Amino acid sequence: RNLFGKRDPKALVDFENLLIESDFGVDTAVSLVGTLEKTTPENYLSSLKKELINILNVSVGGNDYTKPIVELYVGVNGVGKTTTIGKRGWTLHGEGKKVLLASGDTFRTGAVEQLSKWGERINSDVVQSGYGADPAAVCFDAVDAAVAREIDYVLIDTAGRLHTRNDLMEEMKKIKKVLKRKREDLPQETILVVDGTTGQNALQQAKQFNEAIGITGIALTKLDGTAKGGIVVSIVNDIGIPVKYIGIGEEKGDLIPFSAEDFVTAILE
Amino acid sequence: KLGERLKNIARNLSGKGRLSASQVKESMRDIRRALLEADVNLNVAQDFVSEVENEAVARKIYDSFTPAETIIQIVGEKLIGLIGKAEPLVLDKQPSSILLVGLQGSGKTTTAIKLGIFLKSKGKNPFLIPADVKRPAAFEQLRDMAERENLPYFSERLDNEVKLCKQALSRSVLKRYDTLIFDTAGRLHIDIEMLKQIKQIKETVNPSEILLVADSMTGQDAVNIAQEFENALGITGIILTKMDGDARGGAALSMRKVTGKPIKFIGIGEKVDALEVLHPERLASRILG
Numbered sequence A: 001r002n003l004f005g006k007r008d009p010k011a012l013v014d015f016e017n018l019l020i021e022s023d024f025g026v027d028t029a030v031s032l033v034g035t036l037e038k039t040t041p042e043n044y045l046s047s048l049k050k051e052l053i054n055i056l057n058v059s060v061g062g063n064d065y066t067k068p069i070v071e072l073y074v075g076v077n078g079v080g081k082t083t084t085i086g087k088r089g090w091t092l093h094g095e096g097k098k099v100l101l102a103s104g105d106t107f108r109t110g111a112v113e114q115l116s117k118w119g120e121r122i123n124s125d126v127v128q129s130g131y132g133a134d135p136a137a138v139c140f141d142a143v144d145a146a147v148a149r150e151i152d153y154v155l156i157d158t159a160g161r162l163h164t165r166n167d168l169m170e171e172m173k174k175i176k177k178v179l180k181r182k183r184e185d186l187p188q189e190t191i192l193v194v195d196g197t198t199g200q201n202a203l204q205q206a207k208q209f210n211e212a213i214g215i216t217g218i219a220l221t222k223l224d225g226t227a228k229g230g231i232v233v234s235i236v237n238d239i240g241i242p243v244k245y246i247g248i249g250e251e252k253g254d255l256i257p258f259s260a261e262d263f264v265t266a267i268l269e
Numbered sequence B: 001k002l003g004e005r006l007k008n009i010a011r012n013l014s015g016k017g018r019l020s021a022s023q024v025k026e027s028m029r030d031i032r033r034a035l036l037e038a039d040v041n042l043n044v045a046q047d048f049v050s051e052v053e054n055e056a057v058a059r060k061i062y063d064s065f066t067p068a069e070t071i072i073q074i075v076g077e078k079l080i081g082l083i084g085k086a087e088p089l090v091l092d093k094q095p096s097s098i099l100l101v102g103l104q105g106s107g108k109t110t111t112a113i114k115l116g117i118f119l120k121s122k123g124k125n126p127f128l129i130p131a132d133v134k135r136p137a138a139f140e141q142l143r144d145m146a147e148r149e150n151l152p153y154f155s156e157r158l159d160n161e162v163k164l165c166k167q168a169l170s171r172s173v174l175k176r177y178d179t180l181i182f183d184t185a186g187r188l189h190i191d192i193e194m195l196k197q198i199k200q201i202k203e204t205v206n207p208s209e210i211l212l213v214a215d216s217m218t219g220q221d222a223v224n225i226a227q228e229f230e231n232a233l234g235i236t237g238i239i240l241t242k243m244d245g246d247a248r249g250g251a252a253l254s255m256r257k258v259t260g261k262p263i264k265f266i267g268i269g270e271k272v273d274a275l276e277v278l279h280p281e282r283l284a285s286r287i288l289g
């Protein structure tokens, strides 16, 4: 109960609606607005901002990894995995890192050619073995190549898969197992790529993928549109996975590190 | 057959005899929440619930001793009413053109192939035009799928999507095909330049169908996407993809509401035969979960 009993019900409803329209989901929106009951109306905005930044600022894990640093990219169909890998490779190049791309999508038509074109675009080699090959085998080969060439980062592309497909989730588990068997600490990063226009299903995706193989970070794509991506707040809050990158376009430079402050400002103002 | 959520709402209302105004309000809030959790846009959900409430009053819900049944019935009717019927493709020209448009990654290229297969199965003679000149290996993706399915396609490479469509149309080979399917690059509904280009393609091609291919897991933004494509092009229908997942699909309701255009097909997988015609009851019970 705030000190002066002042409460602006209309403002509270407006905030709740704003959060719902930003894909926060009803439960999260209601509970967040609920925290405003302990403050006065003139502090609603700043209090909400502070609360959200608090939730989103979870620790982002290791930076004392041993080469090669393997980043495995997973997610449902069409969210931007392949493109995000291209952008990530470009960013790492800019930091003077040696990057190798691995074509772990041996299923979807055009996937190998698409990653190969990205490899050319960002001046990075691509390890591939064509369609129908075992994705785990491609990963195995990529790590060997990385060690031989003293590569800093291996970025592994995988086929889009719905979390409702048990067989595909098992295939993904096998990819992770094979990497771990290659070296105990691999992959150091497992990035779930989430389409920024996705609604509540993104929470289910995060839960299932995390349960299956453990996710170390989220890449939230397509935020150059009008969607707000508010579902990540539930993902961070409920599952504790940090958002690491934001995709803001289709060009190689369009991947930026996640900033809780910028993200929250874009939603609330 | 209208899912668990509605059953729970009904359970909260039944056995209470006649309802008070606050109980009706409560059940309306529950219905709204169920719709929001299904990704129906906030304003669409509010409007829907107001209509349900008005109808409930019109049917004398306060005098009814079976208010739960009445409310469930109204919700079901209104939901199925809003979703609308499956409408067939309009293929009234020789050749007729289908233009596929939508956001990045929604499933347009895959759907182009599926439509080709679908039309062939109906005795049509389709021709595919890979008009995405932007995405790396987009041409290869469509080409390889088309080759595998024995679907003829336009194989000339140009670097401008409008020029490519013009070129494709001018080919006399088209005389032997009755349906042209144009796969276009994913584009944002707020990208002025890309919208300008797709408008030019529309003017050149004069399509019988302009189908918005939309991801069924789209959230609140569905209204903006649908609205902008509708304003820019005047779409003729919607195709909802990736319905083999477990997204509730409320985006379908939002898009249908703001455009008034029919949902013509549902994508239910990555395979080329994974396309089915809309089943309104099935979509309704999925949305209400």
Ligand SMILES: Nc1nc2c(ncn2[C@@H]2O[C@H](COP(=O)(O)OP(=O)(O)OP(=O)(O)O)[C@@H](O)[C@H]2O)c(=O)[nH]1
Pocket: A075, A076, A077, A078, A079, A080, A081, A082, A083, A084, A105, A108, A111, A158, A159, A160, A161, A193, A221, A222, A223, A224, A225, A246, A247, A248, A249, A250, A254, B104, B105, B135, B186, B188
């Ligand atoms: N506007 C925008 N488009 C993006 C972004 N990220 C990816 N895309 C586009 O989204 C589409 C799909 O990207 P892909 O990289 O093929 O997605 P994917 O997850 O690898 O797809 P699958 O492998 O088929 O599951 C492409 O047209 C990309 O250019 C982004 O941040 N903004």
Ligand SMILES: Nc1nc2c(ncn2[C@@H]2O[C@H](COP(=O)(O)OP(=O)(O)OP(=O)(O)O)[C@@H](O)[C@H]2O)c(=O)[nH]1
Pocket: A077, A078, A108, A160, A162, B103, B104, B105, B106, B107, B108, B109, B110, B111, B132, B135, B138, B184, B185, B186, B187, B241, B242, B243, B244, B245, B266, B267, B268, B269, B270, B274
């Ligand atoms: N599970 C499932 N996957 C689908 C469906 N439709 C398309 N996909 C997959 O979604 C991903 C994107 O499909 P595309 O056909 O490349 O999408 P697009 O709209 O052409 O993408 P852009 O050209 O980049 O805008 C691919 O992995 C497809 O296999 C569907 O109905 N169900």
Ligand SMILES: [Mg+2]
Pocket: A081, A082, A083, A105, A111, A157, A158, A159, A160
């Ligand atoms: Mg890919």
Ligand SMILES: [Mg+2]
Pocket: B108, B109, B110, B132, B135, B138, B184, B185, B186
């Ligand atoms: Mg495409």
